[in-house]
Amino acid sequence: MTDWSQIVQEHGPLVWRTAYRLLNHEADAADCFQRTFVSALEVALVERVRHWPALLRRLATARALDQLRQRRREADRTRSGYDEALIPDKSAQPDQTAAASELAEHLRQALAELEPRQAQVFCLACLEEVGYAEIAQQLGITVNHVGVLLNRARGELRERLRAHAPGGAATERKVQP
Numbered sequence: 001m002t003d004w005s006q007i008v009q010e011h012g013p014l015v016w017r018t019a020y021r022l023l024n025h026e027a028d029a030a031d032c033f034q035r036t037f038v039s040a041l042e043v044a045l046v047e048r049v050r051h052w053p054a055l056l057r058r059l060a061t062a063r064a065l066d067q068l069r070q071r072r073r074e075a076d077r078t079r080s081g082y083d084e085a086l087i088p089d090k091s092a093q094p095d096q097t098a099a100a101s102e103l104a105e106h107l108r109q110a111l112a113e114l115e116p117r118q119a120q121v122f123c124l125a126c127l128e129e130v131g132y133a134e135i136a137q138q139l140g141i142t143v144n145h146v147g148v149l150l151n152r153a154r155g156e157l158r159e160r161l162r163a164h165a166p167g168g169a170a171t172e173r174k175v176q177p
Helices: 004-023 026-046 052-078 094-113 116-127 132-139 143-162
Strands: none
Touching: 004 026, 004 052, 004 094, 004 116, 026 052, 052 094, 052 116, 052 132, 094 116, 094 143, 116 132, 116 143, 132 143
């Protein structure tokens, strides 16, 4: 018998961080948090869970990406790009805060437009810092396929975010030796 109160208590912070990092909205993260544990219950009814953190991180990422896609569809319907929940960080300069918030929002939108498996691999590898082998095991794919999906995701994100870089698409960063 699974002790759900212990699982939520032990792994809840991991699920919350994963959801909030992607969604950057408390109510959406809370909704994602609940849906993650409902999905985990459904999985646990069908099969034995060997590694709760991995399952919950994967489910939270998938649910958060679903929420981002839903948010994107709603924004496309209403054409409202303003998010009242964004509160600037008082420790940074206003222009830096605005640029960071804008870039984060563009990244969320770009992630919502990616192919779902690519977005999930990108979030697990780059945002959650999960290793290729663990991602491959969680998703039931090969390590090489993880690398391919991550490379494709990075390429698509680079193209989608290039238009939002200061100076537009013509700006390229060059590293001086």
